[in-house]
Amino acid sequence: MSTAASIIAELERLSGEFAALIAPLADEQAIRAAQAQFLGKKGQVSTVMKELGRLPPAERPVVGEAVNRIKGAIEHTVAAKLADLVARARAADLARVVDVTLPGRPHGGGHLHLLTQVRLEAIDIFAELGFAVAEGPQVETDWHTFEALAIPKDHPARDMQDTFYVTDDVVLRTHTSPVQIRTMQAQRPPIRIVAPGVVYRRDDDPTHSPMFTQIEGLAVDVDLKFSDLKGVLLHFVRRFFRRDLDVRFRPSYFPFVEPGAEVDMQCSFCGGSGALPTGPCRVCKTTGWVEIGGSGMVDPDVFAHVGVDSERYTGFAFGMGLERMAMLRHGVNDIKFYYEGDLRFLQMF
């Protein structure tokens, strides 16, 4: 026959047994199982509590109090044990050390060709001034490439550009200027376009490639002046090189512009001084200036070919080599690198 004292003693024993059971446990599941083993509906504490009903009513409160105390102790132990487990897990996690000096895993990181980067940048800069992109074919008629640009078949200026011929009347365009003609044929003034694209000349040395890239500009409007051409090119040079470099014009002859000018800019290597800390500047041959392209006011003969009234409208045009722009900004020292598909070069930019 159980007595209050024996029940309480049994509960105390179970409490001790629980403490011994739980002490070595280190995972939540086992702890919960142990808790259920003692406190669950069929647990050992519950079994003991069934005896409670048989005690005289006067003794019940004492035992009830003991039951609650011991249940509470067990629950507290479980909670503390679980909290300790979480803390240990967090501490263990934080004790982890990964050698983050190992290389990063490669992601994305492709490369637009340097010439593409330069071309897109040039397009953006001219877009700021209202120039839109225009295009034309690379295999072009002799008429668009030369005749309409005031370079007839027996004109000495044809010697200036050694041309690849497909037939007597079809050529690989030697410059992007035929896009001027195609644009003026298709569109009435006002016109402001830039035409980037590859062009071809029979030339092959460290500074010339049989295929290279130009960007052509054309503006036709009322009241356009030679000085506007200079301003546009100055804006381009300063934006592209991100420096206050100056631009100068030198008289030159291109049959499709008049007045015509070679465009020089202050050397981006030496800043126009002609000297580098290491010695004379070889890029500008110590002159402080480098040639970047040709330009001028659209010749009235060109306007006549495309039916634009040269009294009402004036226009300017310019052309620059993108390989040279990239060379001046990025120090590319041989034009052949652009076209070899050499990843060691392509991945530098």
Place this chain on the structure above:
Amino acid sequence: MKIVWSWLLELCDLDRMPSVDDGARALTGAGLEIEGVTDLGAGFSGVVVAEVVGKRPHPAADKLSLVDVIVEKGGAATQVVCGAPNVPAPGRRVLWARPGATLPGGLTLSVKPVKGIDSPGMLCSEPELGVGDDASGIIVLDEHDRTPLGAPAQQALGLADHVLEVNAPANRGDVLGHLGLARELCALLGGRVVVPPDALEPDAELVASDLDAAALAAVAIAPDTRAGCPRYVARVIDGVTVAPSPRKLAARLRAVGVRPINNLVDVTNYVMFELGQPLHAFDHAHVAGARIEVRMARPGERMTTLDGVDRALEPGDLLICDGARPVALGGVMGGLDSEVTAATTRVLLEAAAFDARTIRRTARRLGLHSEASHRFERGVDPALPPLAAARAATLLARLGGGRIARGAVDVHPAPRAPAQVPLRVARARAVTGVDLDAAACEDALTRLGCAVAATDGDALHVTVPTARADLAREIDLIEEILRLVGYDKVPATLPPLRAAPVSTADDRPDRARRALAAAGLAEAITFAFQARERGAALRLPAGDRRADPVALKNPMSADQAVLRTSLVPNLLAAVARNRNFGVPDVALFEVGSVFWRADRADGLCDEPVHACVALAGARPAWLGEARAWDVFDARGLAETLLGALSTGAVRVVAGAPAAPVEPYLHPGVSARIQLDGVDVGVLGEVHPETREAFGVEVPVFVAEIDLSKVGAAGAGAPVRQMRAIPRHPGAARDVSLLLDLAIPAARVRDVIDAAAQPLVEAVRVLEDYRGDNLPAGHKSMLWSIAYRAPDRTLTDAEVESAHEAIVARLCAELPAQRR
């Protein structure tokens, strides 16, 4: 073109004497670019003019002499050992390289014993100074030479001088002689041109009153040839002795790049370089009938030019004929039979004006580019022939000891009046943006030799000198004014703001580039031309339009003979090159035009822009965990690219060995790429024979897409509309199937789609397993199907019902077994 600085200055009377660098700068600034300045005397130093005051034989050697020289009157003599046979008598002058002198080739002289007698330096011959070929003896200066004793030898040799390399614009025929550049220099620096007096009138002392040019040369220009030859001037010089030219004249010719021949030939060249007017000298004895007729060639006519080539002529060729036959191809090259020789004594000198285009056509057709044709092609002033004829006649008579026949024959049927060009000053301001006024315009034009009359404040009436045929329009004058005022006076202004129209340019290529670079590939740009064999490596059958490329008529090399019809060959070559460079893992793309023959009225070709990806070796990897590129990378990149350009549905249609996708792709590892049901490209592993033709030993995977078939040019980036984000949970079910190896994934997908279960949200294939533990000829695939309803949470029963319906169709239609 080369210009001798002292020669240029002889033709100028400048207000202030410029240095050669000042002159070069001024000319460059005015558009006559001086590409280089060479010091003619830089080849040697320390060589001086010395006078021989005594000579005697060397005691120890027969062929040596001991020569006493002085370098100032009354100075002490120095004894020099000399081995030349022509040591002159005392009183004559020689060139002495003193100890310390340096000679071409780098030799530095010192005091050296020669057969036992010390010689301080040496007396110099032409080759020793690099000034000529005469090695037979030392240089002995002319008796009349006035170079002071002790002066640098350069002075005596005409080498105390500079040569300017001028890059003359193609429209400036007038500056292809020293006179024309003198005109420019005077206009730029302030000064007057000095035409040599004997160009205006031959030296009277040399004119033979008993000989009449008109009687010795009858000249006629055929009526139909007057446009081709508007002027023909002839002079006759008699009693000429052919001999070497004087040293200074020869030095000038050498300086401009012409090899001196003899006084007769040299004078015609000298006057051409001086005045810009080409001349031709005929041996009068070989001009039949003493007659010159200028006419166009007749069909079938032939002549032998002085280079010995027998040439077929065409009716557009301009001929100079004598009484019997053609004697010169006018303005291009003389004839063999009438050329002057060492035996010539009477010379008929031709100075003519020829039409630029006529000369250019003949010169180009025959590939004959001479100094003369170069000038005629660019336009020679019709006022020059009489000047050049008089100048050359004088020089010839003087140097050859001859006499000039009285008068010149000058046939000039229709002299062209100088051009009259009106100029509006306001227009000049409007075009240039420079604040020009009438006075500034008039000043600039006057300096260039134009006559300017003002009609009112704004309008000027300008008469242009005949030398400047390039000044025919108002805009030509505006450029000249600006050139003289200075291009540096042009301010930098900006045009007024105008919004650019909506762009219609094709931006698909650049969007493709950005997408592929973002995907981790590197962009290559390769030449649009390639070797014909590169196309053959694609194994294209005859009849394929890509097997018939556009060919260049004049390629630079066989490697660049035709235009590419596909981007694949050049990228394969780039793969090979990278592997040769020691870069085994290659992931490249190119976006560029290909060129296909087209039947178009304008003769142009189709130039669609293609995008091509080429993958070889391993993907970029972390540490050592490399994985090789495979065909699914090519497919994934193709899908990425198309997704950047279009919202359309991409589908891949596999090829089969029986029906290969492309002859250059592996028949079992290749597919056509479709966008909304239209073929837009191909992908696959490159056929082993194709890649081996490029020297690549590892598999290469490519995808090539014709961007012209993807969306529309100028449409911009695809505009996508938002779809509702699901608010209710979905459920996924997997199914594992055992099916025949021949059933492709696309077929499984088609059956799932055909089941048309509305709850299906997404379908994925999780596994494609082939192994020995499966029945022969079978594979196992694990598919996962996601189900969702937009408006409610699905029950298990709904999901099960839909899933089982699909599985049942798969098992029945593929057929397949559920595993």
